[in-house]
Amino acid sequence: MPGIPVTAPDAGKSALRRRLLAARAALTGDEVAAAGEALATRATALPDLAGARTVAAYVSIGREPSTRTLLERLRATGTRVLLPVLRPDNDLDWAAYEGPDALVRAGRGLLEPSGPRLGRAAVTGADAVLLPGLAVDRRGLRLGRGGGSYDRVLARLEAAEARPALVVLLYDDEVVDEVPAEPHDRPVRAAVTPSGVRRFGGVEEVEG
Numbered sequence: 001m002p003g004i005p006v007t008a009p010d011a012g013k014s015a016l017r018r019r020l021l022a023a024r025a026a027l028t029g030d031e032v033a034a035a036g037e038a039l040a041t042r043a044t045a046l047p048d049l050a051g052a053r054t055v056a057a058y059v060s061i062g063r064e065p066s067t068r069t070l071l072e073r074l075r076a077t078g079t080r081v082l083l084p085v086l087r088p089d090n091d092l093d094w095a096a097y098e099g100p101d102a103l104v105r106a107g108r109g110l111l112e113p114s115g116p117r118l119g120r121a122a123v124t125g126a127d128a129v130l131l132p133g134l135a136v137d138r139r140g141l142r143l144g145r146g147g148g149s150y151d152r153v154l155a156r157l158e159a160a161e162a163r164p165a166l167v168v169l170l171y172d173d174e175v176v177d178e179v180p181a182e183p184h185d186r187p188v189r190a191a192v193t194p195s196g197v198r199r200f201g202g203v204e205e206v207e208g
Contacts, residue, residue: 012180013143013146013179013180014146016134016135016143016176016179016180017134017143017145017146020134020135020143020174021134023171023173024062024063024064024171025063027063027171032063032065032066033066034194035065035066035171035194036060036065036066036067036068036069036070037069038194038195039065039066039067039069039070039169039192039193039194040067040069040070040073042192042193042194042196042197043070043130043167043169043192044070044073044074044077046165046167046190046192046197048127048128048165048167048189048190049074049079049128049165049167051127052079052126052127052128052165053079053080053127054079054080054081054082054125054126054127054128055074055079055080055081055082055126055127055128055129055130056081056082056083056084056094056122056123056126056128056129056130056164057070057071057074057081057082057083057097057130058083058084058130058132059071059083059103059110059111059112060132061109061110061111062109064132065169065170065171065193065194067130067169068100070130070169071097071100072099072100075097075099080096081096081097082094082095082096082097082118082122082123082126083095083096083097083112083113084112084149085106085112085113085117086106086107086108086110086112086149087120090147090148090149090152091120091149091152092120092123092149092150092152092153093117093118093119093120093122094117094118094119094120094122094123095112095113095114095115095116095117095118096113096115096116096118097113098113098114098115102114102115120156121156121160123153123156123157123162124156124157124160124162125162126162126164127164127165128164128165128166128167129153129157129164129165129166129167130167130168130169131144131150131166131167131168131169131188132144132145132150132168132169133168133169133170133174134170134174135170135174135175135176135179136168136170136174136175136176136179136188136191136198137175137176137177137178137179138177138178138200139178139181139187139200140187140188140189140191140200140201141179141181141185141187141188142168142179142185142187142188143179143180151184154166154186155184158186165189165190166186166187166188166189166190167188167189167190167191167192168188168190168191168192169191169192169193170191170192170193171193171194172193172194172195174193175191175193175198187200187201188200189201
């Protein structure tokens with residue numbers, strides 16, 4: 001699985017985000033769709049998801065690695081899927097996924113479930129949490145978009161002493177040598193890309 005070395009000019013989060021977003025913008029719709037199918041196959045084979053009763057996920061937008069097929073496959077197996085609802089303060093509420101027809105267009109181009117809100121703490125009951133991101137490094141540290149919503153989610157999990165499997169969904173070339181880290185950053189358990197799974201924790205393990 002290829003990785004992008006992060007050199008000194010790209011050391012800052014903003015520079016790295018710009019480069020990764022530019023690479024995503026160059027992808028075609030067919031490439032995004034094909035990656036989404038491969039991601040769904042890889043992710044549903046993960047024991048962390050295959051054995052999960054509740055998975056907190058998200059609806060991909062734009063050129064993000066597509067989660068549409070994955071959401072449907074999880075729901076088809078009887079897994080309870082929670083999706084985020086963006087609050088005015090940039091924190092996340094949650095609601096159950098009831099299929100693509102029950103999604104509504106919200107602010108910032110997001111698609112959100114139309115069902116009852118379950119509260120910010122609903123995520124603490126998930127067995128696995130799928131995280132959006134732009135990159136992950138060899139330590140399992142994730143680079144997000146910088147909005148802070150998922151930092152709050154991770155802090156909430158920590159405060160509740162919840163230990164779900166944290167999994168980030170990425171393209172192959174978004175597994176990098178190093179991302180700029182802060183003391184509060186919490187590593188993910190695994191990164192799923194179209195070509196494989198990379199696990200973290202002690203000894204790094206790659207599954208093709």
